[in-house]
Amino acid sequence: MKTPGLKTIRATLVDVDYVTKQGRPVIRLILKKKRFFRLFDAEFEPYFYLMPQGKDFKAAEKALMAVSFSEKGQKVTVKRVEEVKMDALGKERELLKVVCHHPSHVPLLRDKVAHVGTLYEHDIPFARRWLMDKRVSPFDKVEAEYAQEGRQVRAVKKVGEGSTALRTMAFDIETYNPKGEPDSSKDPIVMISEAIADPAGGKPHGHVITFKHSGGMKFVKVVESEKKMLEEFCRQVKEQDVEMLLGYNSALFDLPYLKARAGKLGTKLALGRDNSDFRSRRRGLNEVAKITGRIHVDLYPIVRFLGIIGALKTTQYTLSAVYAELVGRQKEKMIKKIDVWRMWDDNKMREELAEYSMNDAISTVEVGEKVLPMEFEMSRLCGATLFDVCGASTSQLVEMLLMRRAGEKNMLIPNRPRDDDAKLREGPVKGAYVKVPQAGIYENLAVLDFRGLYPSIICSYNIDPFTVDCEDCKNDGYKSPSGHWFCKKRKGLVPTVLNEIIDRRAELKKELKKLEKEGKVESAEYSVLFAKSQALKVLANSYYGYLLYVRSRWYSREGGESTTAWGRYYVQEMEKRAEKEGFKVLYMDTDSLFLQLGGKKKEDVMRFLSEVNKTLPEKMELELEGFYPRGLFVMKRGSERSLEKDETPAGAKKKYALLGEDGRIKIRGFELVRRDWSRIAKDTQMAVLQAILKDGSKEKAIAIVKERVEELRSGKAKMEDLVIYTRLRKSVGKYDIISPEVAAVKRAQKEGVKVEEGSLIGYVITKGGKSVSEKAQLVERAKDYDANYYIDHQLLPPVLKILGELGYGEDDLKMMGKQAKLGGW
DNA sequence: GCGGACTGCTTACCT
DNA sequence: ACAGGTAAGCAGTCCGCG
Numbered sequence: 114m115k116t117p118g119l120k121t122i123r124a125t126l127v128d129v130d131y132v133t134k135q136g137r138p139v140i141r142l143i144l145k146k147k148r149f150f151r152l153f154d155a156e157f158e159p160y161f162y163l164m165p166q167g168k169d170f171k172a173a174e175k176a177l178m179a180v181s182f183s184e185k186g187q188k189v190t191v192k193r194v195e196e197v198k199m200d201a202l203g204k205e206r207e208l209l210k211v212v213c214h215h216p217s218h219v220p221l222l223r224d225k226v227a228h229v230g231t232l233y234e235h236d237i238p239f240a241r242r243w244l245m246d247k248r249v250s251p252f253d254k255v256e257a258e259y260a261q262e263g264r265q266v267r268a269v270k271k272v273g274e275g276s277t278a279l280r281t282m283a284f285d286i287e288t289y290n291p292k293g294e295p296d297s298s299k300d301p302i303v304m305i306s307e308a309i310a311d312p313a314g315g316k317p318h319g320h321v322i323t324f325k326h327s328g329g330m331k332f333v334k335v336v337e338s339e340k341k342m343l344e345e346f347c348r349q350v351k352e353q354d355v356e357m358l359l360g361y362n363s364a365l366f367d368l369p370y371l372k373a374r375a376g377k378l379g380t381k382l383a384l385g386r387d388n389s390d391f392r393s394r395r396r397g398l399n400e401v402a403k404i405t406g407r408i409h410v411d412l413y414p415i416v417r418f419l420g421i422i423g424a425l426k427t428t429q430y431t432l433s434a435v436y437a438e439l440v441g442r443q444k445e446k447m448i449k450k451i452d453v454w455r456m457w458d459d460n461k462m463r464e465e466l467a468e469y470s471m472n473d474a475i476s477t478v479e480v481g482e483k484v485l486p487m488e489f490e491m492s493r494l495c496g497a498t499l500f501d502v503c504g505a506s507t508s509q510l511v512e513m514l515l516m517r518r519a520g521e522k523n524m525l526i527p528n529r530p531r532d533d534d535a536k537l538r539e540g541p542v543k544g545a546y547v548k549v550p551q552a553g554i555y556e557n558l559a560v561l562d563f564r565g566l567y568p569s570i571i572c573s574y575n576i577d578p579f580t581v582d583c584e585d586c587k588n589d590g591y592k593s594p595s596g597h598w599f600c601k602k603r604k605g606l607v608p609t610v611l612n613e614i615i616d617r618r619a620e621l622k623k624e625l626k627k628l629e630k631e632g633k634v635e636s637a638e639y640s641v642l643f644a645k646s647q648a649l650k651v652l653a654n655s656y657y658g659y660l661l662y663v664r665s666r667w668y669s670r671e672g673g674e675s676t677t678a679w680g681r682y683y684v685q686e687m688e689k690r691a692e693k694e695g696f697k698v699l700y701m702d703t704d705s706l707f708l709q710l711g712g713k714k715k716e717d718v719m720r721f722l723s724e725v726n727k728t729l730p731e732k733m734e735l736e737l738e739g740f741y742p743r744g745l746f747v748m749k750r751g752s753e754r755s756l757e758k759d760e761t762p763a764g765a766k767k768k769y770a771l772l773g774e775d776g777r778i779k780i781r782g783f784e785l786v787r788r789d790w791s792r793i794a795k796d797t798q799m800a801v802l803q804a805i806l807k808d809g810s811k812e813k814a815i816a817i818v819k820e821r822v823e824e825l826r827s828g829k830a831k832m833e834d835l836v837i838y839t840r841l842r843k844s845v846g847k848y849d850i851i852s853p854e855v856a857a858v859k860r861a862q863k864e865g866v867k868v869e870e871g872s873l874i875g876y877v878i879t880k881g882g883k884s885v886s887e888k889a890q891l892v893e894r895a896k897d898y899d900a901n902y903y904i905d906h907q908l909l910p911p912v913l914k915i916l917g918e919l920g921y922g923e924d925d926l927k928m929m930g931k932q933a934k935l936g937g938w
Numbered sequence: 939g940c941g942g943a944c945t946g947c948t949t950a951c952c953t
Numbered sequence: 954a955c956a957g958g959t960a961a962g963c964a965g966t967c968c969g970c971g
Contacts (some may be wrong), residue, residue, distance in 0.1 A: 421955095422955095428950095506954065506955070507955050508954075508955045509954090509955095511955080541957085542956075542957070543957080544953095544956070544957035544958055545952095545953070545956095545957065545958065546958095547952090547953090547958060547959075562953090566953090567953095567956090654955095655955055655956095656955090657955085657956065658955030658956040658957095659955055659956085660955090660956085661955075661956050661957085662954085662955045662956075663954095664954065664955095665955080673956075673957095676956095677956090677957075702952065702953060702958085702959095703952080703953040703957090703958085704953065705953075749960075749961095750960075750961065750962095751961095765959085765960065765961095766952085766958080766959055766960075767951070767952045767953085767958080767959055767960070768951090768952090768959090768960075781951085781952065781953095782950095782951060782952065782959085782960075784961090786950095786951075787949090787950060787951065787961095788949095788950075789949065789950065789961095789962090839948090839949065839950090840949075840950085842948085842949080848947085848948085849946085849947065849948095849964095850946080850947050850948075850963075850964050850965075851963095851964075852947080852948070852949090852962085852963060852964075853962090853963075854949095884963085884964080885962085885963065885964095886963075886964080906962085910961095
């Protein structure tokens with residue numbers, strides 16, 4: 114495509130946003146070739162769709178064109194109206210496309226034209242709309258034709274996959290904090306560290322900028338004052354031509370603090386390419402910050418997101434905890450944040466503080482290297498900027514992708530429900546099936562599960578809000594066990610997109626396997642493919658939840674109900690077949706079956722799998738999760754009594770331990786995987802489990818328990834092993850019931866301790882008081898501990914449950930409990 | 939007034 | 954501010970007993 118007077122550039126599209134110039138919106142692109150390169154699009158017009166009430170399109174058009182009003186000094190009118198045909202809410206319809214002068218007019222017009230008809234797509238962010246309509250995504254390689262004058266884009270198209278390599282700097286600040294929390298109106302920033310990522314994948318390197326001598330290390334740069342330090346930091350960002358700036362909680366802490374100090378000291382925080390600082394914007398619950406001409410990414414919300422979807426095991430989201438898990442080793446330098454001010458004041462400690470600070474910035478880069486690849490892929494996939502994707506919830510990601518595909522298919526995007534409509538969608542939906550296990554120890558188990566059960570059902574049965582109970586397919590649609598049926602003629606958007614995701618992921622997994630065979634696990638190619646596969650997995654697993662999410666655009670209660678109904682049907686069908694084959698089905702949860710092999714062999718399991726898979730719909734597959742020499746299900750609390758009647762003891766659901774063939778133990782649901790149990794209880798339960806599953810030795814197990822009881826009783830237990838952690842989800846006053854953690858917080862608050870809503874509370878049960886709540890004290894304030902509580906309520910119950918399965922009689926266990934109470938060991 | 943049974947609130951887990 | 958299913962502890966209440 115060559116047009117006279119136009120230039121062409123091939124580069125990676127990195128970012129899109131818009132500004133207003135002389136009242137008109139101008140799309141701004143950042144492309145990257147060697148450096149960032151800006152292009153503009155002043156021609157792109159904001160618009161929305163309108164479905165007129167009644168059939169009179171001409172009258173509607175007239176009414177729209179007649180709208181004219183002023184708001185905040187600007188005149189608002191409709192620029193143009195076009196008639197369009199779209200696949201709208203399940204059928205072909207005519208609609209009006211209403212073109213406006215400015216994106217900010219859309220919400221203003223919304224109310225003024227509501228009487229003409231129903232509005233659609235009136236809340237699509239303008240830059241995203243541009244990406245959708247131009248059919249390009251961030252991190253695509255694009256070819257753009259532009260007029261040299263004003264760098265106006267005339268045409269843009271995707272020509273391949275772009276590079277995600279950006280010049281990346283991470284930064285971190287240390288603040289003076291004599292009061293615990295720093296106060297930006299008084300307390301200076303004492304150090305700023307910055308680390309530059311090595312494009313070749315090596316260790317990051319960087320500097321610490323400070324204004325007092327901090328040891329003789331090379332990386333420390335001493336300037337005269339705090340003000341000079343801020344200026345030096347900005348100068349570095351500029352000089353290094355930083356394209357991506359990373360921080361950890363930088364949107365909420367570092368950047369605002371830097372800005373406040375800059376204001377106080379009479380200087381500017383010139384981080385942007387236009388020397389501006391940053392702009393904060395609320396998004397959902399969290400705040401995000403944009404820096405002009407660079408990509409600022411706060412890793413904290415990303416890490417939280419990974420935690421929520423279960424990709425991270427840590428329950429603490431401090432940089433060091435996250436670093437330890439992601440990078441696989443402890444951070445080199447650890448200090449307590451409370452000590453920063455003391456270290457700064459101490460000439461001998463300042464060097465250590467500088468090392469710590471440097472280390473924080475370096476760790477931030479490394480955490481970024483672990484979590485960003487998936488975000489890049491998500492951005493490419495959903496056609497939304499990194500800014501939009503980072504820290505977005507799974508429902509937002511699913512929705513971004515659906516909206517994008519809807520646009521490509523000329524399908525109208527359904528509206529998000531209003532608050533009151535969302536309320537109407539509330540109400541219970543029957544979910545998965547869970548089989549009650551029989552408590553006991555078993556030998557030779559096989560665990561089977563359906564690969565991606567819900568996604569495969571949604572695809573196989575075309576489950577979508579606009580295919581459900583379709584009139585044409587009343588008699589020959591896909592009939593779900595819940596009584597609804599789904600169209601066989603038109604494929605819904607949800608299953609279409611989900612299908613693409615599943616197929617693409619299957620391809621990627623093949624490629625990954627191939628690379629694994631070639632020993633290329635460490636290669637860059639492998640990590641890119643892995644990140645893609647991760648992004649697809651996150652999305653695929655979110656569609657079912659999204660169907661039932663009351664605020665979703667593609668909500669379908671019937672679809673969700675049918676998905677779980679089919680799920681229950683298939684997993685129970687597999688149970689019947691397995692039993693018929695001669696396996697005993699011990700336990701099932703949602704998509705999995707635990708078989709007891711009994712006299713049968715592994716080959717019988719494999720044969721069973723291939724047999725049943727022949728009969729399942731194409732997208733559905735039952736897989737072998739693994740073989741386990743031993744497994745344990747424990748009694749449900751309170752079901753001990755039924756033992757007297759010689760009934761089979763009912764096991765607890767969602768609690769089991771399996772011994773793998775490799776000797777590893779897989780544990781689900783036990784106290785020892787919960788953070789609201791003390792470490793001593795969890796460690797002991799683990800030790801007992803090991804002794805029993807691995808060694809089959811109850812003597813060993815009992816010895817461990819005795820030892821720990823003695824430790825507690827004699828007062829030798831370490832405080833840190835006694836802490837119970839619980840999240841304080843509401844503010845203290847809002848609780849109907851004063852549980853131990855709430856009582857502990859209340860007591861601490863009375864003495865001036867500040868506890869934030871949503872923070873993790875660590876408390877210890879002490880000797881003072883009658884009820885557990887009265888005895889609870891925050892760990893920092895606890896002086897002693899109540900040995901009896903820890904023995905009877907923490908240590909013994911979890912282990913007795915396990916020992917109970919070893920034929921260790923109930924009476925023996927009771928004795929052990931009593932003896933513990935009496936201290937008679 | 940007491941203790942046991944039960945309910946409801948709450949958290950964190952499983953898939 | 955993605956879904957439902959589940960265990961479990963503690964507070965608080967109810968109830969029978971005396």
